Amino acid sequence: MEIVVCVKRVPATDSQIKVAADGTSLDPAGVEFVLNPYDEIAVEEALKLRDADGESMVTVITLGALDSQKELRTCLAMGADKAILLKTDAAQDAYSTAEILAAQIKTMPHDVVLCGKQAVDNDNSQVPARLAALLDLACATEVKKLDLADRVFTAVRDIEGGQEVVRCPIPAVLSAQKGLNEPRYASLKGIMAAKKKPLEEVAATEVAPASRVVSLSLPPARPEGKILGDGAAAVEALVDALRNEAKVL
């Protein structure tokens, strides 16, 4: 089984976000970049599928600048077999990202395409379902439980007020939600092995984004609150404030 995992380099979730001087992008100064946390889950699931099957290959792909090699090496250190960097310095949106990734995946055998459910930078959750449309594949997004039998996935996903079960035959695109698995840490041996694994660099197809960023801005700061007191003695003051000021009781 050929498994392709699409990953992205994103600011770590504990990053303080600052707007660059152009008013439309993130100021990268002092920001630590990491493999998107949901993509770690997608890589882990790919490795589990591969190891259960015994005859599978896991290829990770990313679209980005040269520094995205670091995140690809992380995936290789976790255990992926090979990596492809679709190199571009141009800004992309979900439309162009999916178009470029799909153009690459079409040239490769692919039974399963795995992605994180969203990248924690722009929080779009678009690329997985876009890929499914462009590749004409079955798709289940935000999967938190996955079983495979006779080349058909049974995927469980959360919906408002419950869960739904999706029957999703291979070839398929799946996007990973937290809870699907516990991603492994790369071992020292894995990190050493990753240095020798193939990391191919390909110039990304040029696709113009469908959208243009007008502005990136920070939300207004919350007004200074007040400490009502210490311990249970402050409960009365709190209930009073909730009733008379906030009017929520």
Next chain:
Amino acid sequence: MSNNIVVIAEVRAGQLKKASLEAVSAGRDLANSTGGAVIAVALGENLDAATAELAKSEADKIIAVNSPALAHYSGDGFSKAIQEQLSGLEPAAILMPHSAMGKDLMPRLSAALQTGLISDATALHHEDGVFAATKPVFAGKAYLKTAVEKSPFMATLRPNNFETRAGSGAEISVAQSALTADELKAVVTDLVASAGGHVPLQEAKVVVAGGRGLKDPEHFHLVEDLAAAFGEGKAAVGASRAVVDAGWREHREQVGQTGKVVAPTLYIACGISGAIQHLAGMRTSRFIVAINKDAEAPIFKVADYGIVGDVFEVLPALTEAVSKAVAG
């Protein structure tokens, strides 16, 4: 291309999702600017109850696509069935709630239509003939305004963010779909409702969330008791990433950057220090209460009201006081 706005209404098991009505009213505002009509499209089987409710919204026209092949949700099937309808409508914009279904369906449809989509929009704009939307990024640490340069403009809308207004009665028409069940690739085979009594985290007016300060999963009942004190169906229980990662609570309760973003009227953080990822997930709540032993905890920086103290002492007292206040 027309000036019309198409809204994809979300119907599950014959029931219209409330966020669909928010999308209709947001569509009305856009249509007032473009000079077009609002057309709501509902897909499924047995759509009568859902379309009757939609008819009371601000839509001008409702198209009910009734087909046995649409009885259960299928991303590829619904996308195809909508495309069949769109060929006659050529809308300027397509809207849907940013729900589990909207997140699954709209990107697929958008790719098929070769256009752009803004996910989780909190504001829509139509200025000088250009559509744009504002959405939270980095889990709400910043806001991005983006203009879409292809047509149609597409957006999924954050639930509980756009107001709903009643309309004056829309015309309902029934449409057919050429789709057959054997064409479907992925299809929903089962729906499992959550155990009763749980208020969905993102729909609750009050969220009571617990963190490491509770010291042991067994103590989480203090948080559940306080939530229950607000009355049935009022408050939901949330959790910090630390306690979810530790396996104390399920991921569906996690508030923050790799969990849910919530904006209730009242958010009570109990024994949560307020890591930056957590603050991103709850900082737009209307009122924030923090209870923490450490007076220096970052959670107090965003809290409207703070109590410095031990959750084991404060929570039972607060639960009792809230119960009394709610009882009148």
